[in-house]
Amino acid sequence: MLKFARNKLVSAARKDKDTLFIHGVLDDDIYGVEIDLHVRIRDLYFLSIVGKWNRWTTPECPRAIDFLQEAKGFCIDEGIDDRIHKIVGRKACRHFANLLIECCYAAKQAAKVARWEDAKADNQDLSFGEFCGAKTDSEDAAASRESAGKKPPAAQEKPVRISTVRAECEEPQPSGGRLKNRAAGFVIDLHVHTFPASPCSSAPEDRLIEEAKRIGLNGICLTDHNHVWTPAQVKDLSQKHGFLILRGNEITTDQGDMLVFGLESEIKKVIKLQDLRAEVLRTEGFIVAAHPFRGFLTFGAGQLGLTPERAGQRALFQWVDAVEVLNGKVTDDENHLAASVAANLGLPSTGGSDAHDVAEVGHYATRFSTNIRTEADLLAALKGSQYEPVAFRKDNEQVYSPSTLQSAEQ
Amino acid sequence: MSENILKFSMNRCTSVEPLDENTLKSACRLTDTFTTASVEILARLPDLEIVNVSGQFRHEWHELPDPNETLQKVLGIRIGSGMLKIIKGLMGEGENLEQLTYMVEECCHGIILALTKDILSHAPRDEAGKLEFFSNMVRKNIRLYNRCAAFAPGSRLIEGIEPPK
Numbered sequence: 001m002l003k004f005a006r007n008k009l010v011s012a013a014r015k016d017k018d019t020l021f022i023h024g025v026l027d028d029d030i031y032g033v034e035i036d037l038h039v040r041i042r043d044l045y046f047l048s049i050v051g052k053w054n055r056w057t058t059p060e061c062p063r064a065i066d067f068l069q070e071a072k073g074f075c076i077d078e079g080i081d082d083r084i085h086k087i088v089g090r091k092a093c094r095h096f097a098n099l100l101i102e103c104c105y106a107a108k109q110a111a112k113v114a115r116w117e118d119a120k121a122d123n124q125d126l127s128f129g130e131f132c133g134a135k136t137d138s139e140d141a142a143a144s145r146e147s148a149g150k151k152p153p154a155a156q157e158k159p160v161r162i163s164t165v166r167a168e169c170e171e172p173q174p175s176g177g178r179l180k181n182r183a184a185g186f187v188i189d190l191h192v193h194t195f196p197a198s199p200c201s202s203a204p205e206d207r208l209i210e211e212a213k214r215i216g217l218n219g220i221c222l223t224d225h226n227h228v229w230t231p232a233q234v235k236d237l238s239q240k241h242g243f244l245i246l247r248g249n250e251i252t253t254d255q256g257d258m259l260v261f262g263l264e265s266e267i268k269k270v271i272k273l274q275d276l277r278a279e280v281l282r283t284e285g286f287i288v289a290a291h292p293f294r295g296f297l298t299f300g301a302g303q304l305g306l307t308p309e310r311a312g313q314r315a316l317f318q319w320v321d322a323v324e325v326l327n328g329k330v331t332d333d334e335n336h337l338a339a340s341v342a343a344n345l346g347l348p349s350t351g352g353s354d355a356h357d358v359a360e361v362g363h364y365a366t367r368f369s370t371n372i373r374t375e376a377d378l379l380a381a382l383k384g385s386q387y388e389p390v391a392f393r394k395d396n397e398q399v400y401s402p403s404t405l406q407s408a409e410q
Numbered sequence: 411m412s413e414n415i416l417k418f419s420m421n422r423c424t425s426v427e428p429l430d431e432n433t434l435k436s437a438c439r440l441t442d443t444f445t446t447a448s449v450e451i452l453a454r455l456p457d458l459e460i461v462n463v464s465g466q467f468r469h470e471w472h473e474l475p476d477p478n479e480t481l482q483k484v485l486g487i488r489i490g491s492g493m494l495k496i497i498k499g500l501m502g503e504g505e506n507l508e509q510l511t512y513m514v515e516e517c518c519h520g521i522i523l524a525l526t527k528d529i530l531s532h533a534p535r536d537e538a539g540k541l542e543f544f545s546n547m548v549r550k551n552i553r554l555y556n557r558c559a560a561f562a563p564g565s566r567l568i569e570g571i572e573p574p575k
């Protein structure tokens with residue numbers, strides 16, 4: 001018996017010489033939505049969009065309809081899927097976004113047919129295959145935009161080369177912060193993202209650093225996605241703010257995101273974790289499994305019946321040096337599962353806010369038993385295992401060490 | 411030229427069924443004016459690890475190599491948060507691979523939605539009960555906050571809930 005089915009039907013008709021009408025229907029076990037979209041053929045520009053709910057889940061889902069208008073004016077270019085996910089998916093509804101992406105696919109194909117029909121006016125023998133064989137979708141759209149006198153779409157951003165150089169920053173004095181660090185030890189937020197280095201972040205580095213100082217952290221580690229902070233940049237930031245700034249990377253692997261420290265080589269794409277491990281071993285770096293049990297929006301690992309014992313059998317834990325067991329972007333249950341797995345496997349545990357906003361920095365962090373001055377110090381400390389994750393921002397700082405977790409569970 | 415004759419049409423169907431207690435099969439089939447394609451994955455519970463994947467792809471004029479070589483790249487990954495980036499990264503984003511990659515994503519979404527359906531089936535039928543049920547969902551997983559219109563500021567579902575810090 002089927003557990004779930006989703007059907008999507010999209011059709012495209014040419015309403016006039018320069019307009020396509022796209023009608024999309026998404027119907028599945030949970031949702032029923034429809035979209036009517038008018039697209040200009042010459043540049044694949046959204047002229048109008050109308051959405052309709054047939055079935056939904058929450059009493060507030062109907063609010064999504066109005067937000068669909070934010071897609072008006074979109075142009076179907078290389079970045080359209082990302083734009084739809086970001087604007088329509090996040091502001092309206094991700095199921096409308098899913099259907100709209102299908103509508104865009106249909107519009108592109110239908111525009112191709114429309115252009116072929118136009119081209120046949122001059123060459124009646126021109127087959128569709130011949131017409132399309134010589135052109136790619138993007139060439140088509142670019143040619144159309146050119147003829148329409150429009151600026152071509154910006155090229156998709158290429159992955160930034162990652163080269164974590166182990167250059168030492170000039171030693172800044174730990175700030176101590178304007179608020180007292182309540183606990184002994186040296187506390188660093190090992191997982192933060194800044195804007196614009198991480199496009200998903202809204203935290204400019206200067207403001208994020210000032211906030212980290214204000215709350216009394218001893219340092220932060222910049223772990224932007226696929227972004228290289230140069231030693232000079234970090235040195236400038238450290239000196240400007242009188243605060244310890246260290247560097248790492250959050251690298252996407254086939255087994256999920258990894259925080260990597262001390263990696264010399266360049267990682268441009270999604271990489272196999274085993275290959276990353278080989279690279280990190282070569283440079284004597286350190287890998288932390290970031291938020292290893294980050295779950296879904298409506299259900300988590302617990303609801304799937306994933307036990308710490310079973311979860312600990314995942315291959316990824318063979319290839320990492322430590323586990324992030326306090327991450328600011330996951331649920332308490334997901335953090336607890338990570339802590340239990342780390343404890344069962346005898347792997348060290350770290351904490352990091354995963355801050356994407358200024359106010360998030362230091363939510364969680366890692367407390368070291370020794371002072372850290374340089375990236376070499378950080379690596380040595382990580383390998384020395386004398387550290388523990390802390391819920392730094394909470395009034396009563398709580399230590400989530402594997403031992404306290406186990407005793408709490410008993 | 412009749413304005414009512416279609417220039418293009420497509421039908422994409424994704425279905426999920428249990429093969430046994432620990433395995434879900436998700437299949438996505440695409441039929442459009444130019445393409446006939448299918449992708450099927452097997453995911454093992456509770457990890458939701460992709461343990462098998464296969465597919466076929468036929469296009470009106472694009473000559474494509476056997477898609478199975480590309481599809482095998484997603485073997486071993488887990489269906490979960492952040493998977494789209496991983497799938498795209500492993501399969502590549504070449505023009506002719508776009509649809510194949512998308513269909514793998516659809517298979518994975520199908521499995522997530524199948525499991526989501528189980529959760530949603532517990533929602534009460536009355537308005538007040540629904541509001542409480544979905545508000546609690548946000549409280550339990552604050553990542554839902556501002557994730558879509560239903561959970562954005564102004565919605566009754568997040569009344570009294572502090573935005574994530």
